[in-house]
Amino acid sequence: MDFPDPKTPITRHFLSWERPLLAQAVEWLAAGWGGEAPLDLANRLVVVPTRQAGRRLREALAEHASRRGQAVFPPRVVTPDALLTPGLATGAAARIESLLAWVDVVQEVDLADCRDVFPVDPPERNAAWALALGAEFGRLQVALGEGGLRMADVVGRVGAECPETERWRQLGALERRYDEKLAGMGRCDEKAVRIAAAGDPILPAGVEEIVVLGTPDPLPLALRALAAHAGKGVRVDVVVYAPAEESENFDGWGRPVVARWERRLITLRCFEQRVRVCANPAAQAEYLVTAARSYARAEGVLGVGVADTEVLPLAERALARAGIVAFNPEGKARARDGLHALMVALAECAAVPSFEAGAAVLRCPDVLAWLRARATGRFSAAELLQEIDALRAKHLPPTLAAAGLHAGSFPMASVGLAALGELRAVLTTGTFPDNAASASAMIFAARRIDPGAALAESAVAWTDTLREVGRALAGWGGPELTLAERWAVALGAFAAEVRTAERPAGALDLLGWLELLWEDAPHLVVAGVNDGNVPEATVGDVFLPEALRVSLGLNTNAERFARDAYLLTALAAWRHGDTGRMDVLLGKTSNAGDPLRPSRLLLRCAEAELPQRVEQLFRKVEGSHPNLPWARAWPIRPRVVASPKKISVTALRDWLACPLRFYLRHGLRMARVDPAKDELDAGDFGTLVHAALQELGKSEAMRDCVEADRIREFLMERFERVACLRYGTELTLPIVVQLESARQRLRATAEVEARERADGWRTVEVEWKFSFPLGGLTISGTIDRIDRHADGRVRVLDYKTGDTAVEPDEAHGRAVRPEDDGRPEWMRWADAEGKIRVWKDLQLPMYRRAVAAAWGDAVACGYFNLPKAASGTAVMMWAGFSRELQASAERCAEGVATAVVTGEFWPPREILGREADWDEFAELFHQGVAASVAREGSV
Amino acid sequence: MSQLKHEMILASAGSGKTYALTNRFVQLLAGGAAPERIVALTFTRKAAGEFFDEILKKLARAAASEDAAYKLAHDVHAPALKAADFLRLLRTVVEAMPRLSLGTLDGFFARVVRSFPFELGLTGEFQIMEEAAARRERRRVLRRMFAAAGEPDAAQREFIEAFKRATFGVDEKRLARLLDEFLDAHGHTFLAAPEASRWGQAGLIWPDGCPGLAAAGRRVPAAAELHAALPWEALNEKQGARFQEFFATLPEWSPGAPLPGPVKYLVGNSLKIWDQLNSGAEGVELMIERKKVTLGSRARTALVDLVAGIAGAELGRSLERTRGLFAVLRGYEVNYHEAVRRAGRLTFADVLRLLLPGTDGQVPVLSSGVGGDARLLIDWRLDATFDHWLLDEFQDTSYAQWSVLKNLIDEAVQDPEGRRSVFYVGDVKQAIFAWRGGDPRLFREIFDRYNAAAPGTIHEGRLDASYRSGPAVIAMVNRVFGDAAALAVSVPPAAAAAWAREWRAHVSAKPELGGWAELRHADDEAGRFAETLKILQETQALARGLEVAVLVRSNQTAAALAEFLRREGSIAAVAESDLHVAMDNPLTAALLALLRAAAHPGDTLAQEHVNMTPLGACLYEAGIRSGDALTEHVLGQIHEHGFAGTIEVWLRTLGPAIDGDAFSAERGRLLVGAAAEFDESGSRDVADFLEFAERFTVRDTEAAGVVRVMTIHKAKGLGFDLVILPDLEGATLAAAREGLAVQYAADRSVEWVLAKPMKLFVEHDPVLAAHLAASEADAAYESLCLLYVALTRAKRAMYVITGHVGAKSTSRNFPWLLREVLGEVWHEGEARWFDALELTAAESSREERSRAAANESPLAQGGVDERTVQRAVRRPARTPSALKTGAVNGAALFALVRGGSAVEFGSAVHAMLAEIEWWDLTSGGEGAKKTMATLEASGEAGAEAAGCLRAAALAGVWGRPRGAAGAAVWRERAFEVVLEGAWVTGVFDRVIVECDAEARPVRATVFDFKTDRVEPDDDLATSAQRHSGQLAVYRRVVAMLTGISPERVTCEVVFTRVRRRVEVGF
């Protein structure tokens, strides 16, 4: 970068490394102040490297003055970047305007004209593509802009060594079009404005002198502005944090000279004790906690630097866990704001009227609060969400409209759906961002918000973003963006913003590497000192590889190395002996297990020491966490509730399978909600098929029909009706497939049914409900159908819609297992061959018992199988069912009933291996079911 | 230095592969190669890290000692090098650190793609997705595909049709689940062969025609014909019944469904004599019910037609299914590509695919004919030039990976000046990652290819001496793998031959280790577990400070066995499997249940679950006693603090319940870590988080002093003093993988794909049988590799425990193989090999280690002395304007005021008023006029400012104070001050300081401008009083700055909208 000759020479001043920078900076600025009047520095502009440095400087000035009971009229403290902002207000495009201009350009340009930029056509030139590309070009402009360059300038700057001059020529041409687009909007590129401003900068009113203070790495463009000020005769002082004897190692702007620092040795005292290799980010975080804990009051004594972004959140959490408040002045991305999550939900809901998107909005606490506030009657958030899940589980509505059809049976959900309807109406009418703002205003209308609250501050940032988007869109001439795309632009901009919180009193600052120069705590621990972080390095780039950065005069790896070598030297210089100390932490691997390397700066030692350092820094590190033996935090203690008085036939099966799980399911009524349910489950499927078959059984008109075709037609017609009632006409793909499957089964059933009827069977009862007392309980159930044959035989049938056909005796019994030892004898029976079996279901025998009074005890029983293979559709009777079996089954049922009445829900069944995947209660049990449950005072 | 050769090294287990690689690296350096011009690629990030560490340490050691230097100099064929030279090399490597290309293949490919996104059809930056993220994306895509409402469109119809075809005509209820399984099983095959023309095309599979297919249509007439032609009268009762059943059930069968028993019986028996049946010979005898039935020629022909027809129908169905499968996969892929890859979210597999030659976006740099400009470009964009290639674990390289590297490496091999080189190392005997694409045949193929073009191009090296294992272990290895004839009994001959080709007898380079190797037996799994425990107790291996591993086949077994050892033997054992840390213990399971109960209040399971744990009491204590309270509180927390923050809060609450339970506390921390990772996605969706958490796994960190139980696959590359292998049972070694039959051409392109038909028919189709045989041979080879890896992990002692192989057993599994080669019992070495090793009491040594580690911590001796050191000043910060009280209306907060926000408006008015030094209402000077005009031309804010200047009520704000000898005005003046221990920062809008004749300040007035909307009849006094906190601070600061007493400082609020000023009292 070339600078104009300053009219007044720029003067460098040097500070000692014996003491912290901050105190000396204050003294330097306050030099000559007698303390009888306020310390008035208002005529100076002080350039510091970061906002945090500025903050510390102002605080220290106040402190300095207060020692004499005085206050300060502070200087204007700015970062190098902010040197270029005055005069920027008018005409400079906002970031969203720039983005949209790029979108416009890349969508309309003939890609064939810029084949060096776009070697291949994108698969689709849609808005998403254009937005991503626009952002990419924007980033490139920023990178070039830091060096005072625009795309078009590159070709002129680089020589023949760049193999991509044609690409840059084309980029330059694209940039010209972009400038034209902005001009059309009455704007010009912000980077261009800054570049221009740097050539002829404006000094803020009242400022007479400029001081560049402890800023080793100002961006090149800022230097151009400083040079221009100096050129106009403004006094510019550069204060370097280094002793005067180091003067040769810094250039006129106080930047470390690459050639000097590249080879220079870096002195770190007690290297072996103070430099520590940790296994991973978590281990570094823990070390920071140890450090903080070693002080009664760490504030002001301990300073923490974190050079690795992975360590930062871990450190914050680890410190919080230890009860130490930490403060990260860099702030957090707005993407983490609660408001952002709400807006994402609203955006999705505005874009598609899907039930899923709507439900996501309803789960936002702010929306629930809104619903509560606007409710006229009783309102319950829990009930609302419960009904929303229930509605979904039952009807699987794809859209909000489809859900609305069923709202009648879900009163609380319908409150939510109605509100969503209104919200969507607002979101989708009018223009963005007004509709978005109105929707937010609607949600928060009834709330009083403390202006200091995070929400208020978030809201201000969001509305600012919306306004910016609104302005940009209003002036934009490009192709219409969809509502979803507009939301995406706004949310993208909002998410990228940073929220800085107030520093809590007494907090431990977690500073970034570049902030540390201004940290004055005597004990400094710097974590994450790995190569790539310190010194920072970039390798490979789509547009700006290192070689090009060098020829363009942009920041290079070599310069970053020099800067960081200087920083490390300066940080360590005074922290030793009685005045302070510095510890350096570095990781062996990242969170994901990627190996990390120690900073090269730590290897900038005398050659003779190098082998020893390598041994130390590259040694193997054991994991910091011991492999702890598995331990049970607690056994679960199920509540004790009264045993049910009435159970269904199927519940008997549950008890036989596992008494404990029976208790959980029927005693405590525990049931899972599947929030991701997107297709029919086995129960839904059976219900649908059953419903059509019941209709057939009930129909008088069809009673004697034996024609397969007519039966099929009837079933189909009824099925469509039932399915439509439940699932409506808007169906998702899986349901389309599943309904098709059900139809196929019903078609096969029609054939079988016709055959059965031709054989002489007639259905006499369907859905025959019964209940009878047994062992102190009432057993209830519903029999799918009861048939009578022309010859007088009677049978009870149960429809089975599982994947494969089942045989009744297989379904009712199983072989004895080792764990059956000690379980009641009444669970067993002997089959025809004398083999001992164990009851696992009692359904058909209980049906037989229920019908005995009306139909006698010679009733046959079996299944009507409707499996997926059409060829398996058939009536399958329980061959060889006997009176003995019936008696055994009843004994067993009685045993179960008695057990239930007396609260016998033990022992549980231990389910192992793959089978455990099907255990709906699996989450309750760890390392054994019985071992997981505390029995005393419970089950 | 000797001539630099291209080298292929076949390195047996434990033979110092890393040693050879690092030596090669040093050799290249010594020869003058710049470190950044050497590319060294391996498979895991961990291996890459260790490789680099090794190089540096090797150089460091040589730099530090002339002895080490002498040895290394000889190892790298540069005998003249001295310690000083190695120091120089060490410095070179250290300096080049950020520029080194030393990592994983995946990482290398990603780096290339990152530099050429536009060339590859990407839009710029992209993101690499890990497994969990990829799964989420898949779900999103499927959901989107499913979510169509109304009548399915054409694409969806097609998809449904395809799906039906793919699910072999018998419908499947759970579409979503099934599709997920499909994608897991077949997704990668689709991507390898995305053309419809490869899938289920009879012409490709049977270029010479398939007789069965042709016969498929003749099935029904053939059945009738057979029925008519059967010698019914000659059949006995049972046989007759067999045939009757056959004819009765045949119509029930539809292709794709399993054959009904009677059909299967007859078809099976016919196929057994298939050649005879087809030979045309008279009087063929078919076995039915243990008696022969002689078939006449008419019956024979009908039977042949019928069986061929059934087979043909089945094959036809398979073809159909394959095509259906293809259409399903394509349907999904199109959507996935659109929504995920194009949006810049890629898996490593996607990255690799982008670079493959022949795919759409040809990378100019990697496709054919690298050189010239293209070469320059790759160097330019990557900031690198690659001269030397070092490839590790080459047997695991896939053909696709090789295809991408090939051109770059070709260039190095063909470098006319011989300044560039290739070196690849690996062990084809350890090729256990074939299922992931590893292609051990590449090893030889590449060697042959280069050497065919120019003999001697690549030099072959072999490392067969084990620096890991002692003689007993090596004896076992040699015995098991060295006998080709014995192996050929257990595995297909092709596999045995492939094995024998590269086999060399091993020798132990550590004879001093002695040791023991033994084959033992136990009845069943319980027995093998018990035997394992017995060995551990007998040897007291942990107490002797030995590294111990038990290697098994699956993660489940690892978990179960580790648990068994801990429970039954109180042995410190760790399953090094992927631990589902969010689900495997009561603490985190309860925390997840809490989130679920809050977000899905209908989930009574989750609710009761919470109640069964101490969390229930915590909720009660916290006053959360209803479903509503739970939902609102916890959803609110998640919304505000994310999942990590929320879980952290509850963990803290639960603290006392798990006091002293380090394990649970650790699990809690891991769950927070998982949550933090999820929070990165920005999602606050509880269901999504729960799914993520349930799938979330971590690997236990490596630890000493415990028995490590892990799968053989995970043990690759590791060595232990004692290894036990108790889990070698299982099916035949030659079991081909389930699923699709995929036939590859020599260039590994897919020739055809077929969903496997019934095995019965596969075996009788020459083409399919050949395919099956080949895949079984591959499977068997991989099985041998697995056993080889398992048997070569031990340094001192190796115990293999298998079940007894029954006399009648025909299953060619590992126990069978071991019995074949080792006999019933086998051992070698010193049975009490462990006696010589001292007991060190592992437990106490573990504690000592951690105590030593703590002592090593510099902070153990404390930091700086808190009492004497100069403490840096930190004061709580305050800004007066934040002292304002009162809440604002939510709707107002979100209003988009036209023309800018209230904040912008306010600061514009402030800025304009700050321009005014003194203003006299009566003055009509030119300057004043000009000021007025400018203001009035500056929009709403300007008008407001102008109004304020004109307002009579505000005259005192702008005018010079009467009666004062002098006056100064501060405008927008910033101040910094320390008040009551706090650092206060603020800006005065306007202060007028009156002075006496000596220019000493005597009194002052602070004006604070408020631009908010207040209506004229609002109670201004109350509004103004709201700012009293702020103004009280101003008053004190002005007093301090001017040196007058606070009583002489007046404070006024100026309401610019209504042009009124109100004095604030204190």
Ligand code: SF4
């Ligand atoms: S800070 Fe978080 S945990 Fe504490 S009350 Fe608020 S939401 Fe709940």
